[in-house]
Amino acid sequence: MLTQIGIAAAFGDNSEEPLTVDQLSHRPNVDVLRSIIDKYRPDLAVYEEFYRQVHQDPEVSGMELNTAAVVARHLRKLEFEVHTGIGGHGVAAVFHNGQGKTILMRAELDALPILEETDLPYKSTKRMVDRYGNERPVMHACGHDMNMASLLGTSALLKAAAREWSGTLVIIFQPDEEETGGAQAMVDDGLYTKVPVPDIMLGQHVVPSKSGTVAIRSGPVLVAADSANVRITGGPCPGVNPQQCVDPIPVAIKIISQLEYEVRKDVGPHEDFTVACWGFHAGIPGNDYVAYAEFSLDIKTVKHTVREMAHQTIKRSIIDGCAAAKTPREPVVNFTVRAPLTTNDPSVSEAVGRVFAGYFEANAVEMRFTRACEDFSTLGKKHSVPYAYWNFGGSQATEGPVPTNHSPFFAPAIQPTLQTGTNAMALAALSFLVM
Template sequence: MNDTRPAGAVLADLPTVRPWQEDFYRDLHQHPELSHQEHRAAGAVAARLRDSGYEVVEHVGGTGVVATLRNGEGKTVLLRADMDALPVLEATGLPYASTDSATDATGTHVPVMHACGHDVHVTCLLGAATLLALHRDEWAGTLVALFQPAEELGDGARRMVEDSLATKVGDVDVALAQHVLPMPAGTVGTRTGPVLSAADSLRVTVYGRGAHGSMPQASVDPVVLAAMVVVRLQTVVSREVAPTETAVVTVGSIHAGTKSNVIGDSAVLELNVRTYDEQTRTTVLDAIRRIVVAECQASASPREPDFELFDRFPATTNDEDTTARVRDAFSAYFGSRAGTLPLQSASEDFSDIPKALGIPYSYWGIGGSAPDAYRAAEQAGRVAQDIPVNHSAAFAPVMQPTLDTGTAALVVAALAWLGPQEAPATP
């Protein structure tokens, strides 16, 4: 690790924050909260940031927290972390594993787990904000630490924006964020241009005419109709998207009928679409609609299908100049541990914030997998099988060096805009 100033000076105190960070992380992991229910996490974050001298605004967009530290003239950098957990029953076996449960938005009682690593994100940003507050002599400008709710639903960032976020943060020059991923812990990866896909979930209801199973001639069978839709949808990516573009169309759920000898009168399909640019996104969604309508007509469906778009996430596309600045700072500090982040097919809503503020942004990945286990799996060609991924019940980032690396990455990236303080003029 290179001790480049001012990052090296700020991060020299990393060992002093590490003990409370690790305790905070264990507690946060053990007590996860679903989207829009992050009251405990938000309260703990706000209290610690106030103790560090930040101006704190709570309940932004529901449970969001915005903390600002003004430190003289200079750029304003926004660092963001997401706070929510998932309805997953934890199977990590950790001594601080979650046994919590909660009632979700539909009224269903579900287990809750930090299966996506948002507890890492919160802990790292809290540590970075603390270190920068301790070393104000090393940088100048304004730091905004933003803790966002409900990333998993894709509406947390938007709700903060709609709750006058721009007024609360003022003029911001750049927004930065990171995500822990199944890569070797201790590594960081940046990427210019598309990083995360846009995601669109689509609920389609197709209609038939019910009848007895022994008299199919009296029916319009919605199961057969749904099956034809599924088959035809497989041609969207292979025949309507250019080979140089990337897209995914998945039919994840089909529900129809109640009994083996009853032909029902409707079928519901749930689809998920992933794309990296708006033109491809439009092409795919239009093709899905066209195919469904045509198959309904071919089956003599008695009514038009219904379409419902939900859980929509924007694409994350890193600004070239911003990312180059982050990449150079990472290379100088992390050395060989800084690399290129592969294109990710996951999605998230961070970009809604910089888009609303009209500012450039960069989003990078940090590793969370045990390095030795990852290397062994890589050598055996079994990374996909042996390394738990985000949203898995077994996803458990190793605490260190993950927390140290994520904290350092945020500090290093922020100081690419904020530091250093100018020395006073010699009399």
């Protein structure tokens, strides 16, 4: 999902309430954490094989039945308390290990409707029917297979090291992240009636930067994203040839082409936002008029005030454009939230950043703010749970173009990527569990 670079010397600001000084008054020595990681790291060959298996058998958003079952089997072997079928195919596992903080760690289950074009011996050649009834090629083009393998490796490490720490682990494997609905679905389906509410949440994502690196920062790290679904009505008008009536296709095209300009006029030249058309449908072959044109917009913002203003401007521009064209009906404009702004809590991310700097040294770098979006923070929104979200690198390429997330060529190097992801998540959790 993201890009990354250089360590956490300059952390940004955040409007969320940080953890109290008392909660973070004691942090374990990095050498202590290093000894735990080195002593209890599991045989990662098990999770390398898991990675290959899931990479070869991906499932699109909302259809992750087999992936969830494989994950649940691994967690049961570790003797976690496992809950399945939450918010669709979501999996949650709990390990109680005495008094201490409750730490939630999350990975994603779903793949993308993309035809894989790598030359891997375990490449996906799978096709499946998605929840909309469309047959699609499927590929783990975002790297959720590596995120899952790393979190399972971390779960095994922490379980083996139980005598070294105290607290509770909550392990979440979330469905439907790519369409950003799975986190809310899990919460709505009673996630916190099955597992305890966490004190801290941790999330990470593999990206196409140097394998072996980790990247974190405080403050905003991923944009907020909203969708707008629009219908502009045309159609026949009384006593006139239908083709002489309002054609909604050119009306819609004209409106779409001007939206970003109209929003920019209102929010100012220096604010960060984008408005893009994601889909367009109009007309049926054989009809001599077009009844309506429908299109979808993707709106990404960083500031709440800009988000609100963008929504108002987009709706007004669509209504005014239809009025000027004299469409027979007012347009229908519906906004929905795809993902909130992902903003790392300073107290959590700075604590994790210090541990990363001590353990990974030169391979601990500063995370860039990117235009990717995520629904990870939704898991803790109702309870205002502070969190940290970071990247770990998966590319061994040293020159030339590197395939990005969502590319048909995206293929993280299994090692040292898997070990880095396993170590990073375990280090982050232990930094709040070892006292």
